[in-house]
Structures are given as C-alpha cells and as structure tokens.
Amino acid sequence: MAKGIKDKVAVLGMGCSKFGERWDMESEDLMIEAFTECIADAGIEKKQLEACWLGSYFIEINIGKAGIPAAVALKLPFLPVTRVENKCASGSEAFRGACYAVASGACDFALAIGAEKLKDAGYGGLPAIAVDGQMEVMLHADWTAPGAFAQLASAYQAKYGMSMEQLKEAMAYVSWKSHQNGVMNPRAHLRRDVTKEQIMKSPMIAYPLGLFDCCGVSDGAAAAIVTTPEIARSLKKDEEIVYVKSLQIACSSGEEAMYTDWDGTSVMSTTLAAQRAYDEAGIKNPREEISMMEVHDCFSITELVTMEDLQISQRGKAPEDILNGFYDLKGGGVPCQTDGGLKCFGHPIGASGLRMIYEMYSQLLQRWPEERSVKDPRLALTHNLGGIPNRNVVSLVILGK
C-alpha cells in the first residue's frame, strides 16, 4: 500500500533569478542565474547530478521543445533531462519529477529547473497563442486568462449576495497586501507601494478585474536540487534541511466545464488536491497547522477563492479574513504571498511553481531579514494553478522541517 511522499525527499538547495522585464537576458541566461545559486546552496558539484526536469510553457517565444535547451545552457553532462509542461503549474511539475526520481531510489541527486521568457511577446498579458488545442478555439468563448478568472468574481458576488464594490474591496486588499510584501523583496518584478484606492481605480482589464487585480507577466527562472533525507543529513545540519511533506496534483475531469454541479465560485481541483495533500502530510486543521503559503494569485479573485478551497477560510468567509489582515505577513494568521506572490514577484510561467517553493524553503530556513520573515514557521504550502477555473491543473506542495 502506497504511503505517499512524506519525508522521503529533502530539498538540498534552491535558486531563483530576479524576476521582471529581463530585456537583456535569454531563458538560458536566467537558468544559469537560478542554477548557479541553487548548486552553491546545495553544496554539491554539477557532476553529482543524475537527472534533471525542466518546466517551461510558452516555448513558442522561448526555448523551444524538449529538455535539450536546459542541458545545453547549463552544460549538464549528458544527463537525462525531461521537459515537462502542465500549464502554469509546470514549475511544480518539474519539482515533482525530481522528487519522484529520488523517492524511487533511481538517483541520489536530481535537479528541477523552470524558466520562462514572456516579455518577448511584444505585448502585455500572456501570449495569444492557442494553448488548449484547435477545438477549444472552435467551440468555446474567445477567452483570456483575466476574463476566465474574472468570472469567479461575478459568480461569487451573486452567490454570497455581496455588491461588486464589497467584493472589489476584499480583492483590492489581496493585491495591496502582496504589494506591501513585494516592496521589500529585491528580486520581485513589481516593487511599487500602491494604495488600495489606486488598485480599486486601476483600468479595467476584464470586468471586474482591474490592472492591479492581475499579476505581473515576467521573465525568470528558479531551480531546486533534491536528494534523499539520509544524504541531506550527511551533508547539512538538521535545522538546515527542508523535507517534502506532500506533492499532490489534480486535473479537471471536465465536470466543472460541462456538468452542472460546480457553481463557479471555487476551483474544484484545488479543493480536491488540498484534501489529498493534507491527508498525505497528516494535517488535520490546515488553518491552525499551516504556517505560511505561496498560492497562485494570478488574479486577486483567484487568491480569494483559493483561501476557501484550501480550507483556510470557510466558504463565503475569505473576504472577511482578508480584510481582517489574517493573510498579512505580520497579521498573526497564515501569511500568504510573503515574497509578493505572482502579483508582485512576477509570473514567468515555467518558473513560478519553483519560485513559490524557493520562497517557502527560504522562509523555513529563516534566511530573510526580520522585516519580511515569518516567525517560527513549521509547515509551508505552495499552490500552483494552471488553466482556468473550469478546466485546470492544480499542484500542491507541502514542505516542513
């Protein structure tokens, strides 16, 4: 009987490039930036690596297909490099591949790296490339990510009988809080201190989401080296080791998009993956036990409903928790988006899942200055969502010491 991944893999080292408009850099350069930090942190040599997983998404304006670009960029010595892609959850997917390789006993050291170069699209937002196949283009709405996620807000507002202004207030708080955290982070893409009023009044992108309800579209890379707990303990002190407590992925079955039970105020995959992750990690009361989170705040409303899907806030109560500061860095609740999140740290798709893990790993090891540190963290959660609310993939990672 399988028992899951808990405590079978340790994170030995991590790295993350500066995210943002890296006009002077290729994806390959960004990978080198993240990898250099990562391998130094792990304290091993490149030749000790035995396998690599690469996460990337918009390869059309990026590195192209296959794992070869990572192997060539990093000069990995004829390693098995596998390119994985699971929409915006591609970075977490690369991490999962590396963890499984170690957990299976197939190798001692595995590298996960994610990289994305979105700013070569020539326009804002994600590239308008058909990503769900030709039939999606033929048979569904001509949607963009903000429009697809904006519908969470219209459905949520209708279900809970709130005015759109009330909901927008909570959404604005979500973005404001991430800006507060992003300001302090030198590697974040967007580091402006903005007011809630500015957020509320920002130009409309997709009703009711304004510009400041949307995350940054960025260039960046992040990497992790994982190993077995035994090897980690032989290389590092106990307090310097972060363990994987859970890895869960849930993909939509088509039910949300085609069957009538789902009301559009939540993300079913998150709800299901969260329960599996808590079971795997042995978490009974996530609101009490989770110390901090990095969630997929591609849009403010996504973060809001995710708080409910993760069972941190009760259904219908996320706006209240948010406005009470429960998710603030020093709010005494469960700090969320401690590095600024997708909102401010940025969202280079293939790297994002690994960037979330990087932040939680760094927080668990208490590596940041006090002003942006979470106090005495024990369990950290990352939530990486690819796709849109009615058709998506959700990847959850729980880390702990």
Place this chain on the structure above:
Amino acid sequence: MIGIRSYGAYIPRYRLNRKKIFENMGWLNSATAAHSRGEKAVANFDEDPVTMAVAAGMNCNNGFERTEPDGVYFASTTLPYKERQNAGIIATALGMRENVRSADFTGALKSGTTAMLSALEAVGSGEMKNMLVCASDCRLGKMGSPQEMIFGDGAAAFLISDHDVIAEYKGSYSITSDFVDHFRGSFEKFDRQWEDRWIRDIGYEDLIPKTVEGLLKKNALKIDDFAKVIYACHYTGERKKLNKNLGVDPEKVQDIMLGEIGDMGAAQPMVMLAGALEDAKPGDKILVVSFGSGCDAIYFEITDKINDLKKRKGVVWHLANKAELDTYAKYLVWRNIIPFETGLRGEEDSPTRWSMIWRYNKAIYGFCGSKCKKCGTPQFPPQRICVNPECGARDEMEEYYFSDKTAKIASYTGDNLVASINPPQIYGNILFEGGGKTMMDFTDCDLESLKVGMSVAPAFRIKYYDERRGIVRYFWKAVPVKEVE
C-alpha cells in the same frame, strides 16, 4: 395545396442613424442629405448574410422539426463564400438532415423570389414535401455614397410545403432583363449604380408594371383583388407613381421600412412578405414583386391555417428590438471598410483545420452536443465518456442539440484584453435548461445589462475572420433573451 407553411424574419439589433453618416460624410457628397432620414439596420460585427439567414431560419422553424425540410435554398448577393456552398453551412447550422437538396441563389436582387419559386416548384413537382428558403443581404456602399445611406441588413425565411400551408401559392410571372441599374463585379466589395433617373424611369416604371400585368392577365385578376401588394423600390416619389400606374390603393401597399431598416437587397421583398403575413387574414390575396435583373411576381392566398401558426418574433418584434450604433466609425470597422488596429495580440495567427471542422461539423455549426442514454446528462462538446462522475458510461451517447435551448448565466465577464473589434469581449459560463453547461461568447448585449441568472439563447455567429486566407469561421454565441413590448 402548396405554399408557405411557416415564415420567419431577422433584423440585426444595431441601427445606425443616417444623420450620423451625413455628419461624417456629407461634406463629400451633400446630395446624400436627401437620403439621411431615419436609420438603417446594421449587422453586428459578428454577423453576415449566412448568420442572419440562420437566425431567420430558426425563427421560421419555431414549432417545426428541424429534420422536416427536404432542402434549403439560400438567396443573397453578398455570399461570404464564392466556392463552398453557403446554403450547406445554413443546413448544418439549422440541424437539417444530410439527405437534403441545397443551392445558393445569387447574382440578382430578385434571387430571393426566384429561390422561393424554385422551392414552390420543387414541392409542386411532388419530389419534395418541405423546402426552406432563406434570403439575406448585407450590401455595402462606399463612404459618402447614396448606397451607404440606403442599404440596410435583414433576412427572411419561409418553409415551403405541400401541406398545412398558411398562404397558398396561386401563380407567378417572371421577366428576365439584363437591365443594369446596380452591379458589383466579382472582385468588388462595393455596389455601383447608374443614374437614378434611368433606374426609376426605365427600370422600375417599365419592368414592375409589365410583370404585374403579366401576372394579372395569366391569372385573370384585377389589382383590386389583392389585399396586399409588395414591391421593392426605395424611391419614394417613384413608389407614388407606381401605385398610380398600377392602380393600387396606397393603403394596400406593404411598407418598405426604408426609414427603419433600409434596402435589404435580395431579402427586401422577402422581409416585406414576412411582415405582410404577420397581420394577414384568411382569404387575403398577396402579391409579391421583386426587382433586379428583371422581376418575379408571386401570388398567394392566405388560408385558415394562419390562425394556427405558433407565435413568432417576426418583423414587428425585430423592429422594436433595437439598439443604436453609437458611432459611424464602428460601422466602418465592423464592415472592414477602413483599416484599424487591434494590437499585436490581434495579429497572432489562428489557422483553420478543415479536416477537424469536418469531424466536428455538427458540434461547431449545429451546436450539437451529446446526451448520455444511461443517465440523461446533456453535454457539450459531444463526449464519448459521460461527464457525469456518477455515470461515466462509454459510447452510450445520442445527438443533442443545444441550438434551440435557453440557458442561464452562471458567471460572466467583459474582457478588454481580447483582440476584438467590439470590445469588451463578453463571455461567460452558462447552464442550459434541461442540463448541460459551457463557456460561450455573448453578443448583442452590453456588459452593464448582464446579471448572473439572466436567460440567454444561442445564436449562430461569426467566430473568427481570417483576412489573410479569406475564411469566415462560425460558431454559436449566447444572446440575452429579451421580451420586447
């Protein structure tokens, strides 16, 4: 008895006040002031003659089985495809059977009545029992031309049958004449015309009376025998003259709706006939005369069955269901008359895979999904494995059309990021009455008017226009269901 068994009409929602055209273009041709009264119906940015014909066809099918017609004839001078049968697109959109006759009637403004006569003859021959006839046009005049002022968009559809007819076909008379008043070469986008005086004096004044006289003589009738006389002539002065020359009481002459819709080309006499049927009484004799490259005159007599026909949203309803097109520039962009910029996002290529479209033909053009025979769950797009997690039956599906089902809005947005010529792009998840759910584009609506829970109905629309390859791609969108007083 053969004749008309059902009818439908469609007028697009948007109306452009002709004063707006004059304000913008009057400087170039001040004579167009003479045509600047009233408004013209303008197809939405996602409409064309095919989509309007489908809308009229659905209106006509109201209360009838989609599989009843044995064929579809489509008349238009503004066909989106020169090669690829436009009537075939309509047949699929209306969910007709595969074993149907189909043809495009084009080239002349009288092609609407000619299509109708051909359908009447097909039914009369005994070969066919029911034929659907659609007529629709979307003609363009150059900026500053009288045609730009006069032309409007509209469509009508008729179910021609050998039984249960509401209007019996009694006779016809046709004239073919290579009289060139208006013309458009095969690579031209805009209408050209010869001098108005020539069109009035030699065209209308000669051909219409000659055709009417021919019909009267052939059927031993007097013009007074008709309760309604329909003919398409947009010249107000000329209509007065024609009424006098024909000896027809102006009260009996069907309104051409020039101030409300405009000259609808091949659809003009057809929409007028649909309008006439809306308030016709048993025993009424109706005369329809088309004009363009000759004339067709058709004579109908209304039967008692007209009282049994299910109510429909006809010409009167569509005239009331309107929204003002706020700017002239929007009209120019929608009709692709002037260059415009939708940003680099709008330049990304979206190729059309014809073999894929062929596989999903009914889903894309007919909005046909599947319904699980085991658990009864309707689903779109059609599935092989039932989406109901409690069921999951494999290959137990039957066809299920969503095109005639209403739905409720579950969530929606107005998206300014999508490259669109009618921003914001409005879309949402909708729940169908009777089951089924999908995320569709919305059209013919304003973001401000939408609410979760509101009723919407599917409409066949242009989904994408590939200018590089000349491809019009169609699918369905959701339109809020409105009741017009």
